[in-house]
Amino acid sequence: MSATLPPQTVQAMLPAPAPVCFVTESGKAAEAPADYPAPSDELLREAYRRMVVGRRYDEQATALAKQGRLAVYPSSRGQEACQIGAALALREHDWLVPTYRDSVAVHARGVDPVQVLTLLRGDWHCGYDPAATRVAPQCTPLATQLLHATGMADGMRRKGEDGVVLALVGDGGTSEGDFHEALNFAAVFRAPVVFLVQNNQYAISVPLARQTAAPALAYKGIGYGVHAEQVDGNDVMAVLAVMTAAVDHARRGDGPVLVEAQTYRVEPHTDSDDPSRYRDEEETLRWAAADPVRRLETYLRDREVLTERDVETAQAEGEAVAADVRGRIDLDQTPDPLALFDHVYAEPTPQLLEQRDQLAAEMKERED
Amino acid sequence: MAVVTLAKALNMALRDALRQDERVLVLGEDVGRLGGVFRVTDGLTGEFGEQRCFDTPLAESGIVGYAVGLATEGFRPVVEIQFDAFAYPAFEQIASHVAKLRNRTRGRLALPMVIRIPYGGGIGGVEHHSDSSEAYYAHTPGLKVATPATAEDAYWLLRDAVHSSDPVVFMEPKKLYWSEEDADLDRRRVAHFGRAVVRRQGRDATLVAYGPAVPVALDAAAQAAREGIELEVVDLRTLVPFDDETVSASVRRTGRCVVVQEAQGFAGVGAEVVARVQERCFHSLEAPVLRVSGFDIPYPPPKLEHAHLPGVHRVLDAVHRLQYDDEPDVRHLDRGVA
Ligand SMILES: Cc1ncc(C[n+]2csc(CCOP(=O)(O)OP(=O)(O)O)c2C)c(N)n1
Numbered sequence: 001m002s003a004t005l006p007p008q009t010v011q012a013m014l015p016a017p018a019p020v021c022f023v024t025e026s027g028k029a030a031e032a033p034a035d036y037p038a039p040s041d042e043l044l045r046e047a048y049r050r051m052v053v054g055r056r057y058d059e060q061a062t063a064l065a066k067q068g069r070l071a072v073y074p075s076s077r078g079q080e081a082c083q084i085g086a087a088l089a090l091r092e093h094d095w096l097v098p099t100y101r102d103s104v105a106v107h108a109r110g111v112d113p114v115q116v117l118t119l120l121r122g123d124w125h126c127g128y129d130p131a132a133t134r135v136a137p138q139c140t141p142l143a144t145q146l147l148h149a150t151g152m153a154d155g156m157r158r159k160g161e162d163g164v165v166l167a168l169v170g171d172g173g174t175s176e177g178d179f180h181e182a183l184n185f186a187a188v189f190r191a192p193v194v195f196l197v198q199n200n201q202y203a204i205s206v207p208l209a210r211q212t213a214a215p216a217l218a219y220k221g222i223g224y225g226v227h228a229e230q231v232d233g234n235d236v237m238a239v240l241a242v243m244t245a246a247v248d249h250a251r252r253g254d255g256p257v258l259v260e261a262q263t264y265r266v267e268p269h270t271d272s273d274d275p276s277r278y279r280d281e282e283e284t285l286r287w288a289a290a291d292p293v294r295r296l297e298t299y300l301r302d303r304e305v306l307t308e309r310d311v312e313t314a315q316a317e318g319e320a321v322a323a324d325v326r327g328r329i330d331l332d333q334t335p336d337p338l339a340l341f342d343h344v345y346a347e348p349t350p351q352l353l354e355q356r357d358q359l360a361a362e363m364k365e366r367e368d
Numbered sequence: 369m370a371v372v373t374l375a376k377a378l379n380m381a382l383r384d385a386l387r388q389d390e391r392v393l394v395l396g397e398d399v400g401r402l403g404g405v406f407r408v409t410d411g412l413t414g415e416f417g418e419q420r421c422f423d424t425p426l427a428e429s430g431i432v433g434y435a436v437g438l439a440t441e442g443f444r445p446v447v448e449i450q451f452d453a454f455a456y457p458a459f460e461q462i463a464s465h466v467a468k469l470r471n472r473t474r475g476r477l478a479l480p481m482v483i484r485i486p487y488g489g490g491i492g493g494v495e496h497h498s499d500s501s502e503a504y505y506a507h508t509p510g511l512k513v514a515t516p517a518t519a520e521d522a523y524w525l526l527r528d529a530v531h532s533s534d535p536v537v538f539m540e541p542k543k544l545y546w547s548e549e550d551a552d553l554d555r556r557r558v559a560h561f562g563r564a565v566v567r568r569q570g571r572d573a574t575l576v577a578y579g580p581a582v583p584v585a586l587d588a589a590a591q592a593a594r595e596g597i598e599l600e601v602v603d604l605r606t607l608v609p610f611d612d613e614t615v616s617a618s619v620r621r622t623g624r625c626v627v628v629q630e631a632q633g634f635a636g637v638g639a640e641v642v643a644r645v646q647e648r649c650f651h652s653l654e655a656p657v658l659r660v661s662g663f664d665i666p667y668p669p670p671k672l673e674h675a676h677l678p679g680v681h682r683v684l685d686a687v688h689r690l691q692y693d694d695e696p697d698v699r700h701l702d703r704g705v706a
Contacts, residue, residue: 125472136440137472141464147430148465151437158419159441177457181430188425343475344509346533349562349609 015218022237027298036241054104056318078266081292085239146182153193172203186256200265205278218260233261377519381526394421396448428458453496467510490543500631515539517582528561541580564611570598573624578604588683633661
């Protein structure tokens with residue numbers, strides 16, 4: 001049922017032997033630049049600005065959780081290159097299918113920063129309009145969203161649209177059956193979907209070695225006939241290069257792509273987690289040296305692509321976003337309880353209408 | 369009028385739905401060239417092509433999750449699960465996403481999709497081929513659950529399900545797939561979805577049944593009539609929405625009620641019906657509301673299924689206790705017969 005395209009060779013599907021890297025940890029050009037066109041300086045400046053804003057946004061959300069103004073917040077500090085790289089690889093009509101950890105990517109896609117957080121604030125499950133923003137609801141049951149992404153991608157292809165779906169998942173999520181089913185479906189139907197695994201080394205407390213014995217998660221593509229790549233997930237230049245190629249590949253109709261970005265979760269799993277129980281500080285410090293924001297800044301400044309003024313502008317924008325979130329986060333957060341019955345069904349059952357009346361009566365009693 | 373089987377009526381419903389609406393897609397395991405293991409999708413790929421009716425990889429969670437994505441993009445997928453117990457790998461997709469996406473997004477993303485599940489026993493299937501899983505779905509807010517007992521209902525309920533803006537789990541009693549009926553499917557005689565129907569009128573007691581239990585209830589009513597007991601038979605047709613009106617009106621008329629289901633009894637749909645009847649009809653009741661169901665055991669091997677399936681005899685036994693006992697026979701209740 002899919003268009004006939006030339007057979008894919010095993011070699012073409014395998015990931016590079018080492019993660020694709022353009023900029024080293026110290027911000028220097030990597031020795032053997034990969035086989036991908038380098039993103040333009042313009043795009044890199046844009047990525048820098050968004051990473052700075054994203055980091056500030058993440059810090060603000062973490063602070064709000066500590067103050068009890070969010071029920072919970074899973075930080076993505078340290079994963080900005082992945083989140084921004086993912087968002088920037090997409091066109092307007094493409095879909096982003098994120099998880100709970102991807103608030104920064106969702107924000108970078110243009111979703112109102114407060115609406116992103118209503119899930120975590122606890123007043124509604126998905127605060128934004130997925131259809132209008134082309135961002136699916138942030139998904140909590142691990143890997144289930146990857147199948148939706150595959151169906152969405154195939155749906156667009158069936159309608160003759162050239163949209164691509166970019167689905168995000170963590171390293172832990174790759175152990176779930178739905179991850180494997182999604183890869184297989186995507187390959188069989190040649191769906192224009194790109195799976196980006198943010199391998200941040202831990203699924204809550206469980207290290208990568210307990211998820212897989214494969215040399216890298218990217219190798220999971222070949223078994224399904226899916227092109228795969230691994231990339232340094234703290235090098236946004238590499239992430240942009242690889243993701244752009246992957247999205248182009250899918251858009252051309254050449255089938256799905258699996259990208260594994262190697263990165264690190266700097267903060268606890270959520271604000272209620274205690275990472276000292278499962279990892280040592282030395283490791284965290286080692287990864288801190290690989291910080292994606294500083295790395296790009298050093299690289300761009302050395303090449304005089306980024307000025308002090310650019311840095312200040314980005315920081316000011318980050319402060320403005322944070323202030324905006326602080327200012328609005330406590331507003332409008334008590335929805336009408338009767339709204340609970342509004343969207344269970346398009347046509348509510350008689351039983352639901354009865355229960356709605358019951359709650360309305362209870363509320364009225366309490367008022368009197 | 370023409371003689372059709374329930375399976376054929378479903379096939380015609382799918383064909384007409386595919387014809388009428390470009391967005392309808394039929395997918396699942398073996399639904400393409402083979403026409404489904406029960407032949408419900410027979411000929412659809414031939415008529416509509418591989419783009420409209422197609423085989424998927426063999427993965428139930430995959431099928432349902434992928435259909436969620438198609439529905440998000442505006443298609444109306446009709447998914448076939450091969451047998452009841454093989455829907456369990458997809459349960460997370462059904463419970464966490466199919467049932468909830470409308471609610472999670474405050475109505476901005478709808479999932480008009482149908483999940484067809486052949487269910488129930490009585491066909492000599494080996495294990496995992498005869499489960500009655502309807503209560504799991506009926507217990508999940510956000511899903512509508514339909515289960516036809518006649519060819520005409522099979523046709524119209526499925527047409528309604530495909531048309532519905534809400535996701536529908538469509539439970540097909542596989543024991544009845546081959547039952548034949550003189551049916552006129554061109555003309556809809558009554559509203560179906562969400563409305564129960566009185567299949568037989570009677571004054572002495574109401575039998576409430578659905579899906580595979582409906583013919584059992586009708587047989588019991590025919591037999592009881594020979595003893596001079598007139599039983600009314602209500603066929604629920606949809607479990608969600610539940611038609612309290614029709615059920616309550618009948619029980620208020622008759623004053624007595626037995627709920628008949630093939631599924632295991634504990635925490636099942638029958639328990640819900642009993643609770644609703646006694647809440648609404650307490651002052652009209654002349655006897656406790658009883659249940660007749662399968663036992664609370666994993667579905668038995670085929671050579672023993674006759675011992676498990678609630679048949680006419682068990683229904684009549686319950687009816688007799690209703691009619692002639694002043695006090696309920698508690699020993700019977702404890703033995704799990706009722
Ligand atoms: C199906 C499922 N099982 C368990 C959980 C609980 N849980 C939430 S996050 C998590 C770890 C996920 O790790 P990973 O996929 O690596 O993503 P990360 O949180 O590191 O971004 C677990 C076990 C869940 N959300 N869904």
